[in-house]
Amino acid sequence: MGKRDNRVAYMNPIAMARSRGPIQSSGPTIQDYLNRPRPTWEEVKEQLEKKKKGSKALAEFEEKMNENWKKELEKHREKLLSGSESSSKKRQRKKKEKKKSGRYSSSSSSSSDSSSSSSGSEDEDKKQGKRKKKKKNRSHKSSESSISETESDSKDSLKKKKKSKDATEKEKVRAKKKKSSEEREKTTEKTKKKKKHKKHSKKKKKKAASSSPDSP
Numbered sequence: 001m002g003k004r005d006n007r008v009a010y011m012n013p014i015a016m017a018r019s020r021g022p023i024q025s026s027g028p029t030i031q032d033y034l035n036r037p038r039p040t041w042e043e044v045k046e047q048l049e050k051k052k053k054g055s056k057a058l059a060e061f062e063e064k065m066n067e068n069w070k071k072e073l074e075k076h077r078e079k080l081l082s083g084s085e086s087s088s089k090k091r092q093r094k095k096k097e098k099k100k101s102g103r104y105s106s107s108s109s110s111s112s113d114s115s116s117s118s119s120g121s122e123d124e125d126k127k128q129g130k131r132k133k134k135k136k137n138r139s140h141k142s143s144e145s146s147i148s149e150t151e152s153d154s155k156d157s158l159k160k161k162k163k164s165k166d167a168t169e170k171e172k173v174r175a176k177k178k179k180s181s182e183e184r185e186k187t188t189e190k191t192k193k194k195k196k197h198k199k200h201s202k203k204k205k206k207k208a209a210s211s212s213p214d215s216p
Contacts, residue, residue, distance in 0.1 A: 039047075
């Protein structure tokens with residue numbers, strides 16, 4: 001028997017691929033990427049100029065907004081300053097008017113002192129009358145409050161008495177019920193004892209009757 005020939009022929013993959021021919025690719029190739037349409041240098045310059053113009057427009061808009069804001073701030077400051085100045089002027093005027101009125105009041109105070117003394121005595125009399133009325137009202141209120149307190153105390157005492165009476169009556173009823181139940185239990189025990197005694201006596205009589213004919 002001879003040995004089997006297990007050798008396999010060597011196949012070159014590159015030669016096999018060449019023999020198959022070119023592979024049809026589904027997507028774009030490198031050549032397609034290199035041959036893509038590109039903008040010229042002039043078109044690139046135009047795009048850069050457009051970008052610069054857009055940035056200039058934004059800068060101009062921001063400058064205008066800043067100017068308007070500055071103007072508004074200046075107006076607001078002017079208003080505040082004018083308001084503070086007017087308030088300071090008003091204060092000075094008030095001080096001057098007070099000084100003038102003080103001078104006139106010093107001259108008129110001497111004349112008003114005499115009249116004020118007479119009016120002061122009248123005011124004191126009125127105050128004293130009011131105080132007396134207040135004292136009377138307080139005493140009347142205190143008496144009313146004491147009366148109401150005594151009435152409330154009497155009501156509370158009556159309520160307590162009623163409660164105590166009810167409690168005592170309830171206790172009496174309970175005691176009566178207990179006594180009646182105890183008496184019933186005693187009577188039942190006595191009846192049971194009597195029945196047992198009768199049965200025992202009957203048994204003795206039967207025994208005596210049964211033993212009497214046997215004797216000579």
